[in-house]
Structure formats: C-alpha cells, structure tokens
Amino acid sequence: MVKAKFLCGWMCFVLAAPLLIPGVIHADEIEDKKESIKERDKEIQRLEKEKAMTEKERKTMFARLEEEKRKLAERNEEVYRLEQELERSKKKLKLKQDQIRERKRLFDGRLRHIYQQGDMFYLESLLDAGSLEEFINRLRYIRLLAERDRELLQQFRKDLSDLKAEQSHYKQLLADQKKQADQARSLHRELTRKYKEYEKELDHLAEKQNHLEQINEKEQEAIRKLIRREQQEKRGQKKSYKGGRFYPPVQGSVTSSYGMRWHPTQGKYKMHTGVDFGSSLGTPIRAAAGGEVIASRPSTGYGYIVVIDHGSGLSTLYAHMYAQDVKVDVGDTVSKGQVIAAVGNNGWSTGPHLHFEVLKNGEPTDPMPYLK
Ligand SMILES: [Zn+2]
Incomplete structure (x- = not known):
C-alpha cells in the first residue's frame, strides 16, 4: 500500500485551482488565475520530466564513475606492486655488484701477489714442495684457482646483466602502469566534473520547479480569497x-x-x-x-x-x-x-x-x- 499513499500524486498540492467555486462576481479574475496556474503546471510537469531524464543520466554517470574508480584502484595497486618488485630487484643487483667487487678484489689480490713475487712465487712453491708430484699438484691448484675465479667472475657478470635486464623490464612495466594510472586518474577527474554538472543541473531544475510551485500556491491563496469574498457577498441567498x-x-x-x-x-x-x-x-x-x-x-x-x-x-x-x-x-x-x-x-x-x-x-x- 506504499504506492497508494501517494495515489494523488504531488500535483494535488499545487492544484487548488479546481477547488474554485465559479461564481458570477469574480469569475473572470478567477478564470484568468486558473489559466496561468494551468500554464505553470504544464511547465512544472515538463520540468519534472526533464528532472527524471537528468536523474537517469546522473545515475548512468555514477555507475561509470564507480567503474573508473575501481579501475583506478587496480592500476594504483599494480603500480605499488611493481615498485616493490623494482625495489627488490635493485637490492639484488646491489648485492651482486658487491659480490663481483669483492671477488675481483680477491682475484686481483691473488694476481698481484703472483705478479709481485714473479717467478719467486712458483719457485718458492716449487722449493717448498717436498716432491715433484707436490709441485705439480700446487701448480694445478693455482691454475684451478685462477680458472675458478674466472668462471665465477663470468657467472657474476651474467647474473649482473640478467638483473639489469630484469630491472629494465620492471622499469618499463612500471612506466606503462604509471601512464595507465595517469589516464585512469584524468578520466576519473573528467567524469567527476560531468557528474557534478548533472547534480547542478538537477538542483537548478528543482529550483525552477519550486519557484513555479510557490507562485501557484500564492495564486491559489488569492483565488481562495476571491471565493471567500464571493461567498460573503452571496451569504443569505442560499x-x-x-x-x-x-x-x-x-x-x-x-x-x-x-x-x-x-x-x-x-x-x-x-x-x-x-x-x-x-x-x-x-x-x-x-x-x-x-x-x-x-x-x-x-x-x-x-x-x-x-x-x-x-x-x-x-x-x-x-x-x-x-x-x-x-x-x-x-x-x-x-x-x-x-x-x-x-x-x-x-x-x-x-x-x-x-x-x-x-x-x-x-x-x-x-x-x-x-x-x-
Ligand atoms: Zn488526494
């Protein structure tokens, strides 16, 4: 029965015009007022339709705005995630660089040591060796060490270039995502602006409608006054x-x-x-x-x-x-x-x-x- 509550519709309020009891004395004046009330009612009805349309558009805009808001949030989350990834990748790179530096230092140190001592290094090793076999073993060991250092260094270099590639990949992704987030943000801004325009338009229409209704209410009061006067004048006749x-x-x-x-x-x-x-x-x-x-x-x-x-x-x-x-x-x-x-x-x-x-x-x- 909720619907039935408003059976009469809102027009009941603005339409005291039909209450008129057409008399003789003020009939013309009352008819004139009725006519203009009717005209304003038409305009009020037209405004009501326009309001309904604007409201529909506002709702559509609101739905789009919500959708864009959701997308924007997703973009921002993605940007945050990639920033984290990039940060982790940077730390890994730094670690690798440190390791390479350290390895190089050790390697250089060993080379320098060998170089500074020149043949003495080998000679000493040779002299220290208790046997030829030990000497050969030492030599092999030194060679293996140098070989391993070189391999390690190569591996580090490869890791380093992989990490750099990974980083530039993340940077590219991040740049793309930031661009998309920017686009989403500006679209959201634009939609918000449009949405506000609809709200303003609705307010404007309601204001116009209220204004006309107020005039009608005043006019109705004037009509009632005329009727009262008429009835007073006719009192006793009926x-x-x-x-x-x-x-x-x-x-x-x-x-x-x-x-x-x-x-x-x-x-x-x-x-x-x-x-x-x-x-x-x-x-x-x-x-x-x-x-x-x-x-x-x-x-x-x-x-x-x-x-x-x-x-x-x-x-x-x-x-x-x-x-x-x-x-x-x-x-x-x-x-x-x-x-x-x-x-x-x-x-x-x-x-x-x-x-x-x-x-x-x-x-x-x-x-x-x-x-x-
Ligand atoms: Zn009613």
Whole structure:
C-alpha cells in the first residue's frame, strides 16, 4: 500500500485551482488565475520530466564513475606492486655488484701477489714442495684457482646483466602502469566534473520547479480569497447546510489523509488538501450531503471534478473521475447519498481512488470530522 499513499500524486498540492467555486462576481479574475496556474503546471510537469531524464543520466554517470574508480584502484595497486618488485630487484643487483667487487678484489689480490713475487712465487712453491708430484699438484691448484675465479667472475657478470635486464623490464612495466594510472586518474577527474554538472543541473531544475510551485500556491491563496469574498457577498441567498454527519462518498479505505505529508521526490513536507480513498474503478461516488452542483468539469491534475455547494459556506469536491462516469451538471440539485459519479484514475493519479475535499468558505479543511 506504499504506492497508494501517494495515489494523488504531488500535483494535488499545487492544484487548488479546481477547488474554485465559479461564481458570477469574480469569475473572470478567477478564470484568468486558473489559466496561468494551468500554464505553470504544464511547465512544472515538463520540468519534472526533464528532472527524471537528468536523474537517469546522473545515475548512468555514477555507475561509470564507480567503474573508473575501481579501475583506478587496480592500476594504483599494480603500480605499488611493481615498485616493490623494482625495489627488490635493485637490492639484488646491489648485492651482486658487491659480490663481483669483492671477488675481483680477491682475484686481483691473488694476481698481484703472483705478479709481485714473479717467478719467486712458483719457485718458492716449487722449493717448498717436498716432491715433484707436490709441485705439480700446487701448480694445478693455482691454475684451478685462477680458472675458478674466472668462471665465477663470468657467472657474476651474467647474473649482473640478467638483473639489469630484469630491472629494465620492471622499469618499463612500471612506466606503462604509471601512464595507465595517469589516464585512469584524468578520466576519473573528467567524469567527476560531468557528474557534478548533472547534480547542478538537477538542483537548478528543482529550483525552477519550486519557484513555479510557490507562485501557484500564492495564486491559489488569492483565488481562495476571491471565493471567500464571493461567498460573503452571496451569504443569505442560499439555503444553509443543516449539519449532521456526511454520507460516505465512496466505499474504500483511506490511503492518504488530510494534512502535511512527506513529498518523496521533492524531499519536503507538503499539504494534502483532502482525503484519498483507495477503491476499485467504477465504484459509485455519492454526494456527501444535499446541495447544488457548482462545478462539473475537467481539471488539470484532478482529472474530472465535481463540486457541490451545501450552503453555509460548506462545499465538497470529488476528483480523478472520468468525464463519461460523471452523472451531474452545474446547477443540478443533488440529495445526500445520491450517486454523482464513479471512481476513476484520471489526472495525476497512480491508482484508482477518490480525492475528497471539504471546503469551508473556499478553504480546505479536514474531511474526517464530517465523516465520523
Ligand atoms: Zn488526494
């Protein structure tokens, strides 16, 4: 029943225009005001559509923005990971370089030692050797040592060049990733800018709409004043309302009561000037009390309306009907409980219901006390 709560739609608030009881004295002035209210209502409706479209675009943009944000995070993670890898590779390279330096130092030292001592080194080795066999062994040992140093050095050099290749590979990857992260960042910036534009546009549209609604509300108040004056001028000419409980205008449950209610799309409280009765299409609508039909016509937002004057400044309004279901005309006298129309879903209405108002001197008042 959540939907039913807003059966009447938000237009109910801005459309007091149909409450008018067309009289003789101020009829032209009232008609003029009604016309301009109708025009503004059209503009309000157009703005509502534009807002819905902009909102849709904003949502699409938001989804893209989220997607880009996710990609950007991935890129940044990848950059971080590669930076770590590069750092590890640099440490490995440094270690290898140190090892090579150390090995070279040892190697050079050994060579220098051999060189400085010249033939003496071999001679001494030879002289020290207890036998020819030992001498040959020593010589072989010295050669092996030199051979091994050379091999080690070669291996280190190879490791070094591998590490350098690995490093330049990481550096290349890192540069690529940083470039992609930069691109993602600037795309994200651009999308954020566009997103903000949509938000601004939405604010702007809502502002325009509010402005028009405010004008309409003021105009409605002016119309009510005219009606009040008219009724005061006509006082005494008509029969008076004899009081007593109203006849229930329709069989159905209250889906939205009279008073301030939360406006879901505007995000603020607004006045609901009547009571909504949820009921199925075609359910008979009955006159709440006897009186004279003073309005029976189409009305923007309210579909087709009927207003009955019960005398003593009291009148009732029935809205959202279809023209073909309305059985009374202006000037008709109706009795309490008489079927005057059937429940419709006409105008700004999101489900079949009767919007019922009680007007006291043209001013909406809570209908419930009259129905209890
Ligand atoms: Zn309503």
